Structure formats: C-alpha cells, structure tokens
Amino acid sequence: MACVHIAHDCILGDNIIMANNASLAGHVIVGDHAILSGYSLIHQFCTVGEHSFTSFASHVNQSIPPYVTVAGEKARVKGINSEGLKRRGFSSEQINQVRRAYKALYRQSLSLEEATKRITEMAASSPELELLVNFLNLAERGIIR
Secondary structure (H helix, E strand, O other), X not given: OOOOEEOOXXXXXXXXXXXXXXXXXXXXXXXXXXXXXXXXXXXXXXXEOOOOEEOOOOEEOOEEXXXXXXXXXXXXXXXXXXXXXXXXOOOHXXXXXXXXXHHHHHOOOOOHHHHHHHHHXXXXXXXXXXXXXXXXXXXOOOEOO
C-alpha cells in the first residue's frame, strides 16, 4: 500500500500484508502471512513471526512470535491472530493448540525457558506448534512479552 518503507537487508515472507505507512528498519525478517497494519514500525533486527498481526500504529522493538497479535505505541501482546488462522484454514483444534501454547508463553508466569520447554512438549502432538518452538529457540533480540 502507499508509503510503505522497507529498509536494507530485510527478508519478507510470502503472502504478507503491509498497510499504509508500515515501516521496517534494517535487517527485519517478516514471516509468511504476517499482517502489519497502518503506521506499524518495526525496529531493526526484529523478526515478525508467521501468521502474526500488528494493530494500527504499533511500535515494535522486540520480535513477535508466530500467531501473536500485538498493539500499542509500545507494542504489547493482545492475544492470538485467531481470525487470520481461521481464514487460512486452521482447524478449531489447531487454533485451540495455538491458544494453549500462547497461555503457556504469556499467562502462566513461566520463564521463557520453561514456557519453551512446555510448548516443545505440546508440539510432539501438535505439528503447528513446531513453528513457534523454532522461533523461540532462534529469537536473538528477545520477544515481546
């Protein structure tokens, strides 16, 4: 859309949406099916996970895990992108598994290491969570938490 800015050395996934004035600093990675709403700003070296969503005018200074929705001038986690997952054909059970992983990561007062371990265990029976496990193991800049 109009006035989108993609700085140097960015890597963009397939089927992403960048609304008006969304901006990426250098070395940003955007995963497949991510949606960056208007005026979203992504700090350098951050990663925007697959199927994630930023609301209007989100200022992102840490990486966004897959499936997560963030909002705010200092972006904060608001939930999972369940509507986007439905539109992409995820089953109710798959969305529930993503929701359970989200709760382990954000609602159970676990350390990042403990949450990653728990989600890794969940991924054994829910392949869609492998995407999240890989992201958590590789996040260099830290994640919005």
